[in-house]
Amino acid sequence: MTGADRAGSGGSGPPGSAADAGKPDGGPLLLGVRHHGPGSARAVRAALDAAGPGVVLIEGPPEADVLIPLAADQDMRPPVALLAHAVDEPGRSAFWPLAEFSPEWVAVRWALEHDVPARFVDLPAAHTLTWRAADDRTADRDTADQGTTDRDTADEPAPASFADVRGDPLAALAEAAGHDDPERWWEDVVEHRGAGAGDALAPFAALEEAMGALRETENDVERDGDGDGGHDRDLVREAYMRLQVRAARREFPRGVAVVCGAWHVPALRRRTTVAADRALLRGLPRTKVDMTWVPWTHRRLSRTGGYGAGIESPGWYAHLFAAPDRPVERWLTKVAGLLREEDRIVSPAHVVEATRLAGTLAAVRGRPLPGLGETTDAVRAVMCDGSDVPLALVHDRLVVGDVLGEVPAGAPAVPLQRDLTRLQRRLRLKPDAARRELDLDLRRDTDAERSRLLHRLRLLGVDWGEPAASRGTGTFRETWRLRWEPELSVRIAEAGVWGTTVLSAATARAEADAVTARGLAEVTALAERCLLADLPDALSPVMRILADRAALDTDVGHLAQALPALVRSLRYGDVRGTDTGALAEVAAGLAERVFVGLPAACTALDADAAEEMRGHVDAVHGAVGLLGDAPAPGHGDLRSRWRAVLRTLSTRDTVSGVVRGRAVRLLLDDGRLAHDEAARLMGLVLSPGTPPADAAAWIEGFVGGGSGGGMLLLHDERLLGLIDAWLTGVPADAFTDVLPLLRRTFSAYEPGVRRGLGELVRRGPGARGSVTAAGTATAGFGPGLDTARADAVLPVVRLLLGRDTQAGTDTGTGATGPGPTGEDGRPPGPGGNDLVGAET
The missing domain is CATH 1.10.150 (DNA polymerase; domain 1)
Incomplete structure (x- = not known):
């Protein structure tokens, strides 16, 4: 065994000077760096220029060696990251991010520009991914096993250990230098230091000496038996790196340069035997992995991850480097x-x-x-x-910053990623790290395809786009908030198990989700998503499962939750030209089952259950309105059947007050209940024989929530008078009980509505009928509808709704025509846009 083989880093210990490192007769050139540090990056470039090594070894997974030539591609734009994921479990992954100012990236680019081989020499990702899986399982088990002992000691200060120094050695050096801010100390001693031609290697020698002193402290802790054992994996990694350095020294006599974290330099310089290093590597678990380049972002660099050196100011560092x-x-x-x-x-x-x-x-x-x-x-x-x-x-x-890197098309990728990239280019949807809004008009072919793509990706768990409230009107408009995150590359790799294209993968995922859905509402929501994503092959099996689930589910609440999603699907299907015949049949059958079971389900409910049921009634009412005059499975049409159900709910005493009041209000708003009849029903409920709590619940259902009940009371003083008379007659001992419900009812009104109601109540019942008498007129109140003022605004309403078809007649708001006028020929003043009572 030669001396080179016995040396831990391939040589006979530390060289006599930094200038001797990397030469054929000296040790390797060990360039200890701070990951993602622009000062380290400049120093690495200067050191490589000065030393001219025959090979450059870089801390990183060796499976990525075949990807190094892509760094020279003209389409490669950092920040980028090496992505490793397990072949059998794509969600198990790891990133090695590299920015333009990362020393590792500078070393790779220097090697490619000087035609020098470059290799990654860290522990293979096949081992590190297996370690991470074991860590995740241990963490889950520890979380499940936590008991009172952990809680009792949670507030006790943890004893200091050398793991803190190993996790952030720069903080330890900064503290030793008398600085309380490691970032500022590093900037002062490295980032703001201009390296000259004569001292290109001096910074690395000084940093190696400092890290050596820190690691001597680690050895002392371990000898005293106080170590936490958490450094074992670092020892394994460093053993593997030493073996790679030895092999490189034998293969490249011109000299070896190693670019790695400064913490590892003393270990690579340490004298060990080959047998000892190989013993540390024996029996390591491994898994099969795939690797590729993926785009990264400055924003993602600012989080702790990858090398564990999350930096708070990547944009500032990029500026310093450039x-x-x-x-x-x-x-x-x-x-x-x-x-x-x-x-x-x-x-x-x-x-x-x-x-x-x-x-x-x-x-x-x-x-x-x-x-x-x-x-x-x-x-x-x-x-x-x-x-x-x-x-x-x-x-x-x-x-x-929001800088997003780019990866050349020739980089390895799963087939699903390639199909997505093709679609992004064809639809001109370039991934962007900055959040932006995308407005789509589904009447246009390109926008419709974009919408389908975004919906299909959401089905696959790739949340590149998030639906947002559209600023326009009509179901043909969609608004999305787009933001590309690097983690989406992992989600795409995971989704690759469902298919090789976005369409086939989304179809297979939808079918699988329908089978595993736990409730009827989940299946109906999935059917809606299939329509939005235009997945006809998935819609048929989803509809079969939906029909089976609906037939077996007897919970009216579940049925009522499912119906709105089905109706929305019908609505969107009409806009997108999708065949929704089967969906309409299921929706009608589901609605009929709701109609039959709802009255019985609304009886004997407590306050919370009654409030939940009121929400179901509102949802079903909106769904029936969207269904239109579709025929019911039995007889008549759905709207007629629903009105009959509402009438039953409004008059049945066993139904909760909040549901009865809501049923009366819905009938009144639809014009199926006269105001006199509504006043009579309210009078019955608010009679002295009704418990105050029941009466307050009825009022909450009738005028509470976002139903516009305040405006109703403003314009129907009979109803306001009934509520006023009842409220003033509530006994003092019962008033405290109904006050929270009444406050919830009336506090939801707009400030102007509350002010108007207060004005009417202040005048009292005797003066309300004469609010327009001389000297008492108040804006917004009158004995009846001012039709002239209402007609004046109709041209504007037609223009806003796109119904302005009678050009030259009622188009007073046209580009060249006069604006809307009031009775005196002038534009309407304040209150001229009051549309109350103006039906179009």
């Missing part, structure tokens, strides 16, 4: 441009003053150059007038 000179001036110019885009007044003088202030702050604080803290303070004081509101925008857009 700025050729005057980084502070260039940064503040970027900030000024962003603030001007947001309509803030920022002049070149602001940039000059902010630069001076940042330099002054750095001098006062004893820093070599202004850092992010100094520039942020300067921006707040000079450009933001001391406000943190625009400063938050600067932090989000520039300090963190």
Whole structure:
């Protein structure tokens, strides 16, 4: 066995000087770095230029060696990440993110530009993914086993261990140097240090010495028996890296350069035997993995993950790495441009003053150059007038940023990913890290295809788009909020088990979800999603399962929950040109079963159950309205059958008061109940013989919630008078019991409605009939409908609704025609847009 084989890093211990490292007769060039550090990246590039090694070894999974040439592709744009996932379980995955300012990325690019081999030498992902799966199982088991002992000791301070130093060695170094901020200390000693040609290797020698001292502390802790054992996996990784360094030294006599985390450098320099290193690797569990490049984002870099070095300011670091000179001036110019885009007044003088202030702050604080803290303070004081509101925008857009990397088309990918990429290009839906809204008009072929794609991806669990409330009117409009997250690449890999294309995968996933759905509402929601995603092959089996579930489910609440989703599906199917005949038949049958079982289900309910049932009544009412005049399975049409059910609910004493009141209100709004009859029913409920709690519940159902009951009381003073008379007659001992329900009823009204009701109540019943008498007129109140004012606004309503078909007659709001006028020929004043009573 040679001396090179006995040395832990392939040599005979630390070289005499940093300049000797990497030479054929010296040890390997060990470049300890901080992951994602621009200062380390610049130092690595300078060191590689100075040493000129024959091979570059980089901390990372060796399965990715075949992907290294793609880093030179012109379509590769960092930030990107190496993604490893288990072949049999794609959800088990790991990322190795790399930004433009990452030392590992700089080393890869240097090797490709100088035609030097580059290899990854960390422990294979086949082992690390297996470890992660074991950790997840252990964590789940520990969570399930937690008892009173854990809770009793949760507040006790944990004893300090060397794991804290190993997790963040830079914090330990900063503390030793007298700094309480590791980020600021690192910026001062590394990021703001300009490496010259003569001392390219000096920073790495100093960092190796510091890490060696820290790891000596680790050895002392382990010898004392106080270690936590958590470093075992680091020892395994470092043993594997030492073996790879030995092999590289034998293969490349020109010299070996190793780019790895600074923490590992002393271990790679340590003298060990080959047998000892191989013993640590013996028997490691493994799994089959696939690897590829995936796009990454600056925002995702700001989270702790990957290398475990989550950085708070990736945008700032990218600027430091890319700025050729005057980084502070260039940064503040970027900030000024962003603030001007947001309509803030920022002049070149602001940039000059902010630069001076940042330099002054750095001098006062004893820093070599202004850092992010100094520039942020300067921006707040000079450009933001001391406000943190625009400063938050600067932090989000520039300090963190929404940069999304790009990966060449030739990168390995699962077939589903390739199909998605093809669809994204054809539909011009480019993934973007910034959140943006996409408005779709489903009458256009391209927008309809985009909608189908987004709905299919949601079925697969790839939530690239999130539906949002549309600003337009009509069911032909959709609004989506789009934002691409790197984790979606894992979701796509997971979804690849369902099919090789988005269409086939979504179809297979929908069929499987229908079989495993636990309730009827889940199946109906799935049917709606199948229609939105245009999956005809999946809709048929889903509808069969839906019909079977509906026939067996006897819970009226479940049926009432399922009906609205079915009706929405019919509505969207009409817009998208989908055949919904089978769906309409199931919906009609489901509605009939609700009609039959609802009266019995509404009896003998407590307050919470009655409130839930009122919600079901509202949902069914809306669904029946959308179904229109579809024939019922028995006789008549659905609307007639539903009105009969509402009449039954409104008059049956055993039905909860909130449901009875709601039934009366729905009949009144549909014009199927005269105001006199509604007043009579209210009078019966509010009679002295009815318990106050029941009467209050009836009022809640009749005028409560978002039903517009306040406007009804404003314009029907008979109903207001009945409620007023009942309320003033409630006994004092019962008033306290009904007060919470009444407050919930009336507090939901708009402030203007409450003010109007208060004005009417203040006048009293004797004065309400003369609110328009001389000297007492109040805006918004009158003895009847002012038809002239209502007619004046009809042209505007027609234009807004797209019903302006009588050009030249009622189109007073046309581009060249006059605007709407009142009785005196002038535009209507305040209140002229009152549409109460104006039916179109």
